[in-house]
C-alpha cells in the first residue's frame with residue numbers, strides 16, 4: 340500500500356510539474372504592467388551597434404558575409420563621441436513616446452552593455468569603454484521613461500551558436516555542438532540585464548526564425564529565468580508566431596496586427612496579449628548613410644493612430660549615427676509626432692481599440708465612456724457609424740468641442756461633418772450615455 344501511495348505521489352508530482360511547465364501564471368505586478376504597457380501606446384526603438392559605423396544597416400555582417408573575426412575588429416574603432424543619454428531621453432520625451440526599446444545585443448553578437456560573459460562588449464572591446472546601456476537606464480529612470488531591452492536569440496559571432504541557422508552562414512563561424520554553453524551565456528547575460536539596470540519594462544527577443552520551427556530553444560527556461568528575477572518584466576518575442584506560453588505581449592514586425600504586408604506576419608495569429616507593432620522611419624533599422632527615404636509626418640501619425648485603433652502600441656525606430664546622435668530627420672519627425680500628441684494625446688494614450696473595427700476611412704479608440712473617431716481618409720462630408728443613437732450623449736469635434744450634428748437610423752448614426760475633413764487626423768469625440 341505504501342508503495343502504491345508513493346507511486347501515486349510520483350505520478351502527481353510529475354504531472355503537476357508538467358502542468359507548472361505549461362501554465363504560466365503572471366503575477367499581479369506583471370498584469371498591472373501589461374495594462375500600463377498598453378496605456379503608453381507609443382515607444383521609440385533604437386538600433387545601435389558597431390554595425391552603425393558601416394552605415395548600411397544592422398544586417399551588413401550577414402549581407403556582405405563579413406568574417407566574424409575581422410568584423411569584431413570594428414569594435415576597436417568604436418568611439419561615439421557625441422553620445423549623450425540625457426539628450427536621447429529628452430528627445431524621446433519630446434516625441435510623446437513613453438518607452439525606449441534598445442538593442443542590448445543584435446544578431447552580430449556584440450553586447451552594447453558591460454557584460455562579464457564575454458569580452459566582446461562595449462566596455463571591454465572599445466576605446467569608448469562606457470556602458471551606454473547603464474547611462475541610458477539611469478536617464479530613463481530619472482526622466483520617467485520605461486526601458487525595454489531588445490535581445491537577439493541568435494548570434495553570428497559565437498561558435499557555440501549551434502546548429503548554424505538560416506542567416507549568418509558566410510561569416511566563418513565554426514559552429515560546434517555546444518548549445519548548452521550558448522544557452523547558459525544567454526541566461527547569464529539576461530541576469531545581468533535584469534539586475535544591473537534597475538526595473539526593466541520588457542525583454543524583446545528577436546531571431547527565433549533563424550532555426551527550424553521544431554528547434555528547441557528551451558524558451559520556457561529562459562522565460563521562467565527572466566520572471567524569477569523580475570516577475571513584472573514583460574516578455575515579448577518577435578518570432579512572427581502566435582504567442583507562446585510564458586510571454587506577456589505580442590509584437591508585429593512592420594505590420595499592424597492581423598496584416599501581412601511585410602511578408603513576415605503570415606504565421607502571426609493575433610492572440611490575446613497586449614499588442615505592439617514595430618516599424619522603421621525610413622527603410623532600415625540600423626543607421627544607413629544612403630537611406631534618406633523617411634516617412635512623412637502624416638504617414639507616421641497615421642501609423643500611430645492606426646496602431647491605437649488596432650489596439651496596439653507603436654514602436655517607431657531610429658538608427659543613431661556612429662557618433663551617437665539621432666539623425667536630424669529622425670529628430671524632426673519625432674518632434675512632429677510629439678507636437679501632434681500634445682494636442683491629441685488624450686485620444687491615444689490610455690485608450691484601447693474602439694468598438695468600431697478599423698475601416699478604410701480610419702479607426703476608433705476608446706477610453707471609459709468616450710469613443711474617439713479618427714478620420715484619416717474620407718472623401719465625403721458625412722460619415723456613417725454603426726452605433727445606436729440612443730446610446731449617444733453627444734458628438735463633438737475633439738479639438739474645440741464644437742457639436743457635430745447627426746441623424747439616427749435603426750442601426751447607426753449618420754454624422755454631418757459640413758465639409759470633407761482635411762486635418763491629418765480629424766478627431767471626433769463621442770460621449771456615450
Ligand code: H79
Pocket residue numbers: 386397398505506545548549577592603617624
Ligand atoms: O532588428 C530588426 C531586424 O534586424 C530584425 N528584426 C527587426 C526588429 C530582422 N531580422 N530579420 N528580419 C527582421 C526579417 C527576417 C527575415 C527572414 Fe530570413 C526571412 C528570416 C527568415 C526568412 C533572411 C532570409 C534570413 C533567413 C532567410
